[in-house]
Amino acid sequence: MKLLFEISSKDRKLDLIPPCDTEIYSFDDKLIRKEKLRLPEVSEVDLSRHYTNLAKEAHGVNNGFYPLGSCTMKYNPSINEVVASDKNFTSIHPLQPVETVQGCLEVLYEAKKLLCEITGMDDMSFQPAAGAHGEYAGLILIKKYHQDRNDYKRVNIIVPDSAHGTNPASATMVGFKVVNIPSNENGGVDIEKLKAAVGEDTAGLMLTNPNTLGLFDSNILEITRIVHDAGGLCYYDGANLNAIMGRVRPGDMGFDCVHLNLHKTFSTPHGGGGPGSGPVGCKDILKDFLPTLEVAKNENGFHFYQPAKTMGQVRSFYGNFLVVVKALTYIKSLGKEGIAEASGNAVLNANYLMNKLKTHYDVAYDLICMHEFVLSLGKMKREYGVSAMDIAKGCLDYGIHPPTMYFPLIVSEALMLEPTETESKETLDQAADIFIKLYETAISNPEKLHNAPSKCYITRPDEVQAARKPILTYQFKND
Amino acid sequence: MASYVVNTKKQQQQMLKELNMETLDDLYIDVPKSVVLKSLDIPEGKSELEVYNEMSETAAKNTVFKHIFRGAGAYNHYIPSIVNAVVNKEEFLTSYTPYQPEIAQGILQSIFEYQTQMCELTGLDVSNASVYDGAVAAAEASLMIQERKRSDIIVAGTVNPQVLAVIKTYCESRDVNLTILKTDDYSVDLKDLKSKLHDNIAGVVVQSPNYYGIIEDVKVISELTHSHGGKVIMHTNPIALALLKNGKELDVDICTAEGQPLGMPLSFGGPYLGIMTCKKELMRRLPGRIVGQTVDTNNKRCFVLTLQAREQHIRREKASSNICSNQALCAMRASVYCAALGPDGLKQVAVNSASNAHYLAKQLATIDGFKLKTKKEFFNEFLMSCPTDSHKLTDLLAKRGILAGLPVENNILWCATEMNSKKEIDKLVETIKEVL
Numbered sequence: 001m002k003l004l005f006e007i008s009s010k011d012r013k014l015d016l017i018p019p020c021d022t023e024i025y026s027f028d029d030k031l032i033r034k035e036k037l038r039l040p041e042v043s044e045v046d047l048s049r050h051y052t053n054l055a056k057e058a059h060g061v062n063n064g065f066y067p068l069g070s071c072t073m074k075y076n077p078s079i080n081e082v083v084a085s086d087k088n089f090t091s092i093h094p095l096q097p098v099e100t101v102q103g104c105l106e107v108l109y110e111a112k113k114l115l116c117e118i119t120g121m122d123d124m125s126f127q128p129a130a131g132a133h134g135e136y137a138g139l140i141l142i143k144k145y146h147q148d149r150n151d152y153k154r155v156n157i158i159v160p161d162s163a164h165g166t167n168p169a170s171a172t173m174v175g176f177k178v179v180n181i182p183s184n185e186n187g188g189v190d191i192e193k194l195k196a197a198v199g200e201d202t203a204g205l206m207l208t209n210p211n212t213l214g215l216f217d218s219n220i221l222e223i224t225r226i227v228h229d230a231g232g233l234c235y236y237d238g239a240n241l242n243a244i245m246g247r248v249r250p251g252d253m254g255f256d257c258v259h260l261n262l263h264k265t266f267s268t269p270h271g272g273g274g275p276g277s278g279p280v281g282c283k284d285i286l287k288d289f290l291p292t293l294e295v296a297k298n299e300n301g302f303h304f305y306q307p308a309k310t311m312g313q314v315r316s317f318y319g320n321f322l323v324v325v326k327a328l329t330y331i332k333s334l335g336k337e338g339i340a341e342a343s344g345n346a347v348l349n350a351n352y353l354m355n356k357l358k359t360h361y362d363v364a365y366d367l368i369c370m371h372e373f374v375l376s377l378g379k380m381k382r383e384y385g386v387s388a389m390d391i392a393k394g395c396l397d398y399g400i401h402p403p404t405m406y407f408p409l410i411v412s413e414a415l416m417l418e419p420t421e422t423e424s425k426e427t428l429d430q431a432a433d434i435f436i437k438l439y440e441t442a443i444s445n446p447e448k449l450h451n452a453p454s455k456c457y458i459t460r461p462d463e464v465q466a467a468r469k470p471i472l473t474y475q476f477k478n479d
Numbered sequence: 480m481a482s483y484v485v486n487t488k489k490q491q492q493q494m495l496k497e498l499n500m501e502t503l504d505d506l507y508i509d510v511p512k513s514v515v516l517k518s519l520d521i522p523e524g525k526s527e528l529e530v531y532n533e534m535s536e537t538a539a540k541n542t543v544f545k546h547i548f549r550g551a552g553a554y555n556h557y558i559p560s561i562v563n564a565v566v567n568k569e570e571f572l573t574s575y576t577p578y579q580p581e582i583a584q585g586i587l588q589s590i591f592e593y594q595t596q597m598c599e600l601t602g603l604d605v606s607n608a609s610v611y612d613g614a615v616a617a618a619e620a621s622l623m624i625q626e627r628k629r630s631d632i633i634v635a636g637t638v639n640p641q642v643l644a645v646i647k648t649y650c651e652s653r654d655v656n657l658t659i660l661k662t663d664d665y666s667v668d669l670k671d672l673k674s675k676l677h678d679n680i681a682g683v684v685v686q687s688p689n690y691y692g693i694i695e696d697v698k699v700i701s702e703l704t705h706s707h708g709g710k711v712i713m714h715t716n717p718i719a720l721a722l723l724k725n726g727k728e729l730d731v732d733i734c735t736a737e738g739q740p741l742g743m744p745l746s747f748g749g750p751y752l753g754i755m756t757c758k759k760e761l762m763r764r765l766p767g768r769i770v771g772q773t774v775d776t777n778n779k780r781c782f783v784l785t786l787q788a789r790e791q792h793i794r795r796e797k798a799s800s801n802i803c804s805n806q807a808l809c810a811m812r813a814s815v816y817c818a819a820l821g822p823d824g825l826k827q828v829a830v831n832s833a834s835n836a837h838y839l840a841k842q843l844a845t846i847d848g849f850k851l852k853t854k855k856e857f858f859n860e861f862l863m864s865c866p867t868d869s870h871k872l873t874d875l876l877a878k879r880g881i882l883a884g885l886p887v888e889n890n891i892l893w894c895a896t897e898m899n900s901k902k903e904i905d906k907l908v909e910t911i912k913e914v915l
Contacts, residue, residue, distance in 0.1 A: 001584070004592045004818050013821050016559050020831040021901045022838035031694055031856065033724050037822040038599050044561055047818055051565040054585035060573030068575055075483055076573050079527050088538035094553050094748030095885055096542070097877055103540035104747045110537075117521050129611035129749070130804035132791070140652055169791035169801035173622075174652045178796040216509040247507055252514040263804065267483070271566075271808030272586040273576035273608065273768065275750035278804075312648040316552060316614040316641035316737070317748025329534055335524025338482040344503030345484045345491065351506060352494045368508060396581050404578075407792070424485040425494060451776075456581040458775040466773035466785040470762065472605050473595040 001053055001457075005474045008040040038476055057457045058272070059401055065427055067353075069372045069404035069416025070164070070212060072242045072264035074346075077333070080268060080326035089325055094317040098303055105302035108295045108318060111328040112279075118331075118339065119238070119258050120251020121281035126319040127291040131239055133314060134259025134278030135170035135206070137291060140311045141257050141282055142204045142233045143174055144289040148309060154203040154232065160189055162213060162408045164239060167206045176203055183410060187213040187365045189223050198230035208237035209253065210244070210370035212408040212416070214350065224254025233257070233286075241265045242420070243347055243371035246340030257282040266327035277323035293318070345421035346371040349428060353419050356432035360439040364411045372418035375403075376411050386442035386449050388413040393460065394438045396453035400431060482524070544882035546903055548839070550860050550894030551690070551885045552613075552639050553748065554740045556718070556828065557898060559819040562742045566812050576768070576804065580783045587782035590770040590807065593814040600720045600817070601734035602727025603756040607767035609810040610753035610802060613737025614642040617684055617714045618649035619800060620733045620755060623764045624710045629681045630655055633672070633709075636662040637689035642714060646684060655681075665691040665853045665862065672703060682710035682732070688719055691892065692836070692860030693853065697729040705730070710761075717741050717754060717813075719858050721822070722829035726756070733757045742816030743809055752809040763789060766800030831897035832859040835904065839895045842908045846915070852890060860894045862887060867915065875914040881907060 042050075059066070066073035084090075092104055112124045128134040139157065146154040157171040158179045168178040181197050184190040188211070198205075205227045210216045217223065224234045236255035242265045250258045262268050263276035270276070282290065289311050293304040334342060347370050354363060354373040364374040377388045392402035392415065404416040419428060441448055453459065486494070495501060507515070525533070547555040566572065570585065577583030577590075594606040610616050621632045632650055634643060636659050643659070650657040661671040667685060676683075683704045687695035701711045710732040717736045720726075726734035738752030739745075757765055763786060771785035791798040817825060836859040843849045848866020865872055869886035876883040884893035895904070 001588060003588065003595075004814075005595065013824060014559065014561075014819050016820060016824055017557055017827060017831065017897050020827075020834050020897075022834050022904070024830060025834040025837040027723070027833070027856065031723055033720070033722060033728065035602055035725060035728060037721060037825070039596060039820070039822045039825060040818045041821045041823075042818055044819070047561055047815065048564070051568065051589075051815070054589055055568045055570040056585065057583070057588075058570040058574050058585035059582045060570045062569040062573045066575070068578075071575050073575060077483060079531060081567070081572075083531065083534040083538075086535065086538045088535075088541050088543055090744040090746050091543045092541050092747040093544070093547060093549055093555070093745045093882060095549060095551055096544070096882060097874065100542035100544075100877060101747065103537045106537050106540060114521050117519055129615070129806070130802070132801040132803045133611060133615075136652075136801060140648070143652070165790075165792035165795050165798070166801050166803050168796035169794070169798040172796045172798070173649075173801050175654055216507070218509040218511065221511055221514070244507075244510075246516065246519050248510045248514050248516055252516070261804075269572045270575045270804070272571055272574045272583075272589075272811070273807030274804040275611075275806045275809055276804040312651075313614070313641065313644040314648055315645060315749075316612050316639075316751070320611075320749040321747040322750060325534070329530055332522070332525055332530045332533060333527065334482055336519040336521050338524040339519060339521075341482045341484055341503075344506065345482075345486060347506045348491060348494055348498075348503060349486075351498055355498060368506060370506075392579070393581065396579065401575075401582060402579055421482075421484045425490045427485075453581050457584050458581055458779055458781040459777055461580050461775050461781045461783045462773045463783050463785065466771040466783050467788070470769075470785060471772040472591075472762075472769060472785075473598045474591070 003474055004040040004050060007046050007050060008042055010041055012041045012043050014044050064399050065423060065431055066401040067403050067417040067419050068401055069418040070239060072418060072420060074267055074420040075422035076267050076269040077330065080329050083329045084322045084325045089322060102301050105295050107325055107328055109297055109302055111324050114331050115260060115279065116281060118245055119281050120249030121258060122284045123287035123290060124279050124281040125291045125294060126277065126279045126324050127313065127315050128259065128278040128280055129315055129320050130274060130276040131259060131261040131278045132166040132170055134280045135166055136173055137280040137314045138235050138257045138259050139170055139174040139176065141286045141289050142235065144311055145233060145286055146203055153201055156201045157203055158197050158205045161410050162211050163206060164212060164237060167237060187211065187215045188217040188219060191219060191222060194223060194226055198226060198232060202230050202232035204233040204235055206235040206237060208240050210240050213365055213374050214369040214372040215365060215367060216370050220253045239264060240371065243343055245343045247343055257286055262323055262327040267330045268323045268326040275320045275323055277320045342421045349419040349421060349423055353417060353428045353432060357435055360436050372416055374411050375415045377413035377415060380442055381413050384442050384446050386446045388415050390449040390452065391415060391438050393452040394449045397455045398434045400434060544880060546881045548893055548895060548899065548907065549882050549885050551892055552641050552737060553745050554896055555745060555898050556740050556896050558742050558744060561819050562812055562815045565815045566808055571808065571811060577784060580781060584781060587770050589811050589814060591772065591782050593810045594770060596814055596817045597754055597756050600717055601756045602725035603734050604759040605762045605765060606756040607765050607769050609806045610755055610767050611806060612751040612753045613735060614645035616735035616753035616755045617642050617712060618645045619766050620712045620735050621646055621684060622649055622653060623766060624682045626681060629679055631680045632682060632684065633658045633660060633675055633680060634684045635660050635667045635686060637666055637691060638684060638686040638714060639690045664855065666693045666695050666855060667700060669699060672700065676703060676707045678707050680707060680709040682712055684712045684714060686714040688716055688858035691862045692857035694723065694856045694858060697731065701730040718829050718832060721825040732761060738809065738813045741813035743812055750806055750809050752806045752813055764799055767802045767805055828897050832895060835895035835899045836861065838901065839893060839904050842904055846911060859896060860892060862890050862892050865889060865891050876910065879910055881910060
C-alpha cells in the first residue's frame, strides 16, 4: 500500500476554510518558519480511498473473533458511539462556566456512583486516560496515604510474577521499589512467600483477581488481610473485572483502591490502541488524595471541588470524557442483571472453549477458569518444533485474531484466550475446530505453521531489522 | 435490558451441561461465600430507546455556545468531514493495539504516517504513536531526560496551568526537583533563567506560544540551557508550527504539544492527543509505542511496533514508562486532519487564527478599559484588562450565547481561530458595549 506521502501530488487540495476576512497579520520574519512543511497534498477522494484501503488491512472486533487474552475484546454497541457523538457533548469547552456544563458533570457523577457500586469503592476519579495511567494515580494514592501518616519507610510494592507488566512499571514511576513474589503451584499468590515479603517497608500489594492465568484466587481474603496486618494497602488491577462484575466486588475482597479499564470491561472501543479510560476508585481512607477536580452534587446542581489533600492532576481537565459517556451508556443498558449476566457468560464462554481445546492442548492450570485461560505449548514446541507464535500466526489464515502470546511470563509458550460474552456458541465451536486443525497441522506439517500466515497482506515481518536499523518516518526523496 | 450476550438461555444450559454444571453461579466456586454479591444496587437495565432518550436529556443540560472566544488549552477549530468519516470506520474503531502486524498493517501504516507528519511539523527526528494528552506529553518528556547526575527540571511560569500541574505530579512522584521560573512581562524572565541554570539540570520546559499567547524567545532559552548541558522541551500548539519556527529551527531537543486542535472536538476536555517528538539521540528514551518500517519474508515493505525493549511488557520495573494504551484513534484524527488540510491549508488555519485574533485585539481595544497587558508578539491568544469584574462580564456574555475569553484574575485571556469571522468579532464588540 502506498503511503500518504506517495499519493501526494503538488497543488492538489481540499477547499475547507474560507479566505480570511480580517486583515492578514504579518509576523516579524524572524519568527516565521523557513523549513518546508512536507505534508501530503491530496484530494478528498484520494484520502477516502487511502483509508478505505488501510481499513481492509485492519481487524477489529466487528471483523471477527478476537480472543486476545487480557484485553476483553467484546463487541462495542453502536448506541455508545451515537450518544458520544451528540453535539451537546462534543461541542463543550472544558473551561465553560459550571452552570453551562451540568450535563457533562451529571455524566461524571452518575458514572462514578455506578462504578463505585460495581467495584465496592467510595469515590472515583476519571482523570486517568488508560489502565496504566489509573495504576499510576492509584499508587500515588497509596504513597500519599503513608506519607500523610508520616510513614516514610513504606517504599515497597509487592507484585506477583504473573502480574501485567504495567504493574511494576507504574510502581517505579511512583518511586516505589518492586518486590516480585512467585506464584504457588495453583497459579495463585504463595501465602508463605507473601507473609515473608510483607513488613514495615510494605506500601502495598498490586493484584489482579482473577489473575492473568484466568484463575480466581480463593485465598483472596487472607491475602488482603496479610497485607493490611502489615500496614500496607491493597491495589486491584481492574483489567480482569469482566469476569466478576456484578458477582463479587474488589472492595468486599479487601482492596483499598482499583483502576478500571472502561475500554475493556465497559465496552468502549479500543481504537487501535486508545483512547481508553482508566478511572481510579478508592475507599474513604484514600479519597482526600484523589486527583483534582472531583464532581459533587448539592441542591443547586453539580459542581467541582478539590479533594482536601489532592495529589494534583495526572492529566489536563477531566480525562477522556467521551469514553466515560460511552461506558455510562453501556452500564445503563445492562443494569443490575445485565452486568452479572455479562460476566457469567464471559466465564461460561471461556470454560466452554477451554474444555473443547483441552482434548488436544495442554492447559496451563486445569481448573475452572474465569473469563480467560492459558494454554501452554511447551510440549508441542519440544516435540514438533511448533511454537506459540506459530500457532498464533496460523490463526491469522483462518481470520481469527490470535490470542495473547508469551504472557503471562511464568507459562512456557503461553497462549492466552479470552472469548468474552459477546461471542456465540457457534463461533466458539468454529474456533475450537480451527485450533484443533492447527494442532493437527503442527504434527503433520510443522513447516506450514513456521511459514504462516500465508493468506494475509504480508508474511512475517523482520522485527529484528526494524529494531536494529530503525526507520521511523517516511524517507522523503530529495526535492 | 440489553446485555449483548449472544447465546440463548437454551444454549447456555447446553454449554453448562457439557461442563457438568447447572447454573452460571457454579462457575464461581472459588469465590469465598462471604463476599458473593447477591445483587448490585443500581437501576435495572433499559432498552436502547430508553437509554438514548436518557442520555440525550442529560446532554441537553449543557449549553452549546455558537460563538467561542476561549482557548486556554482547548481550541475551537473546524473539523473536515473526512476526519469523522475515517475514524468511524469500524476496522479502526474496534481493533486493539496492533500486536499482530500481519493483520494490522492498516493501523500500523497509519501510525507511521502520523509519526512522519508530527516530525515534519515539529522538525524533529522521531515521534511516538501518542500519549494521553499534551500535558502528559510534557510531563513524560521531563522524566525522559532524567540522568543519574542530571535530574533537576526547570519550568517556565508561563506554561498552561493544566500542563504545569501534570508536570508537578509526575516530577513529585519520581522525586525530581522542580523549579518554576519567574515571569517578566508575560514571558520567561531570562535573567531568572540564567540565575537558575546550573550544570546538574536535566532540562528546561518552555511553552511557545505560551499560556498568554506570547511567542517566547525559545532560541535564546535553548542556547542558555545547552550551554549548561541541559535539554530543552518545547511545548507548543501544532497549528502554530505551520507558520512559526519549529522545534528544529529553535534547536530544541523534544517537542510536545496538545494535539486537540488537529481535528479533535472540544468534548469537555477529552479524548485529546499528546504529541511527542525528539531528536534522534533521545530515540531510545522516548516512552510509548513506536512504529517502524521493515520488510516481510518476501521483502515487501511493512510496518511493526518496534524498539519495544523500552516498554513495560518487556522491561517491567525497568521500563522507560508504564504507558500501554495511548490515544491511537486521536492520532489518526490528527493524521487525517493534516493530510486533508495539506501544507497550505494548515498554514491558512494558522494565518486566519492569528489574523482574527489580532483583529479581535484591535477591536476590543476600542472599548474603554480594554488594553493589551503586553506589547509582545502573540499568536492567537492574548491577555487584556477588563474595566469591570471579569467573571461578571463573561457571565453576562454567556447569557447572550457568547463564550468569552477566560477570566484570569481580573483580566481576560481571549482567543480566536479561523472559526471567528469579522462579522462575529464585530458583533462581540457591540455586545460588550451593550452589556458594560
